[in-house]
Amino acid sequence: MGAPKDLTDADVVAAVLAGDVDAYSVLVHRYRDAYVRFAIRMLGDREDADDALQSAFVRAYRNLAKCQDPSRFGAWLYQIAVNECRTLGTRRGRRELRLVRGDTTLDQLGDSRPSDDLAAREEIQRALDQLDGDQREAFVLKHVEELSYEEMAELTGLGVSALKMRVKRACERLRALLEEVHHD
Amino acid sequence: MTDHDPLLDGDDIAPHLVQPLRAAERLDDTFPARVMSAVHAEARGYERAAKARESHALRTGWWRRQRTVRLSPLGGLVMAAGIAGLAVLAERATSGGDRLVKLRDASTPLARAMPETVHVVRFVFTDPLAKSVSLVGDFNAWARDATPLAEHAGDGTWVVSVELPRGRHEYAFVVRREGDERWAADPFALPVRDDFGTESSIVTVGGPPYVPGRAGTT
Numbered sequence: 532m533g534a535p536k537d538l539t540d541a542d543v544v545a546a547v548l549a550g551d552v553d554a555y556s557v558l559v560h561r562y563r564d565a566y567v568r569f570a571i572r573m574l575g576d577r578e579d580a581d582d583a584l585q586s587a588f589v590r591a592y593r594n595l596a597k598c599q600d601p602s603r604f605g606a607w608l609y610q611i612a613v614n615e616c617r618t619l620g621t622r623r624g625r626r627e628l629r630l631v632r633g634d635t636t637l638d639q640l641g642d643s644r645p646s647d648d649l650a651a652r653e654e655i656q657r658a659l660d661q662l663d664g665d666q667r668e669a670f671v672l673k674h675v676e677e678l679s680y681e682e683m684a685e686l687t688g689l690g691v692s693a694l695k696m697r698v699k700r701a702c703e704r705l706r707a708l709l710e711e712v713h714h715d
Numbered sequence: 716m717t718d719h720d721p722l723l724d725g726d727d728i729a730p731h732l733v734q735p736l737r738a739a740e741r742l743d744d745t746f747p748a749r750v751m752s753a754v755h756a757e758a759r760g761y762e763r764a765a766k767a768r769e770s771h772a773l774r775t776g777w778w779r780r781q782r783t784v785r786l787s788p789l790g791g792l793v794m795a796a797g798i799a800g801l802a803v804l805a806e807r808a809t810s811g812g813d814r815l816v817k818l819r820d821a822s823t824p825l826a827r828a829m830p831e832t833v834h835v836v837r838f839v840f841t842d843p844l845a846k847s848v849s850l851v852g853d854f855n856a857w858a859r860d861a862t863p864l865a866e867h868a869g870d871g872t873w874v875v876s877v878e879l880p881r882g883r884h885e886y887a888f889v890v891r892r893e894g895d896e897r898w899a900a901d902p903f904a905l906p907v908r909d910d911f912g913t914e915s916s917i918v919t920v921g922g923p924p925y926v927p928g929r930a931g932t933t
Contacts, residue, residue: 580740584746589753592754597909651735652735674728
């Protein structure tokens with residue numbers, strides 16, 4: 532193989548499928564940080580995001596032969612990462628629901644005032660965590676990752692109308708949550 | 716006043732609320748090594764499985780492998796009668812002993828073997844513009860060139876028959892036209908979309924068919 536930076540995703544996928552396992556590290560390095568922000572915003576936790584993305588890379592390797600268009604490996608990996616975050620979020624959601632059901636975590640929001648970006652991010656992240664997983668996913672893809680609705684539809688397999696409705700509801704809910712906090 | 720569209724309005728949010736969320740994030744530097752360690756473990760698992768399959772194939776020559784063919788009930792009876800008849804003739808030619816017992820002995824292994832069936836599934840895909848079509852599925856590790864279909868009489872109908880084990884299988888067709896390659900689900904079978912966004916189809920072998928379609932056991 533040539534220098535990693537000269538190789539297209541399709542070249543690397545072909546090399547891996549031909550038995551060069553180490554070639555996969557080119558893709559891992561190329562996409563290691565591409566979906567971290569999405570995963571952290573979705574899961575609200577860096578370690579969970581790490582787990583989800585590691586799992587996504589391994590699943591992608593395991594199913595590499597099913598990658599229909601290897602030149603768009605990154606987009607395909609994104610789909611897998613979205614699914615891994617959904618799965619982990621659902622599993623963790625059930626666990627947390629059992630443990631802290633009834634706690635008003637938004638009460639904690641009133642304790643902080645965003646004095647800098649980090650504090651603001653934490654505050655909004657806590658509000659984001661209150662959304663349903665479907666709404667949070669749509670919101671993050673639209674307003675954090677800044678995808679178009681068409682790109683979101685391709686990524687999630689959902690229709691544009693359904694996605695718009697989810698984003699709209701997410702925005703309404705977020706506004707209400709944040710107003711509630713600042714009025715307290 | 717403009718028309719109010721609930722789908723288009725209200726999906727925006729103040730920039731100061733989302734700007735902090737757009738800050739770049741990174742994973743720690745050990746991430747690639749950890750992923751590759753897991754990937755190598757997967758690869759070693761594949762190698763072990765492949766060696767086990769190869770070793771099994773070497774140990775079991777074709778003359779020793781149990782290969783039975785599924786037949787219609789009438790065909791099965793004819794075959795059983797034929798084998799039993801041969802056993803009876805052989806018995807007469809050799810010892811002239813108890814034919815009833817020998818007949819039962821001769822037919823019992825056949826009865827035991829009949830349920831273990833080789834299932835041959837015929838896959839058909841129609842595309843008059845296709846230059847080539849191949850079958851990919853969990854049974855051939857989704858390898859694009861492992862199972863090509865043959866064009867039937869030049870009319871755009873592509874066919875292949877594949878021996879499959881009992882169970883549920885996912886598959887799709889890789890269709891190549893001039894300068895273009897696409898994956899296509901079987902329009903006559905139950906569609907399924909997996910976690911990877913791949914549209915594929917389901918065939919259930921040795922059980923009730925999912926839906927009436929062209930892919931089925933023969």
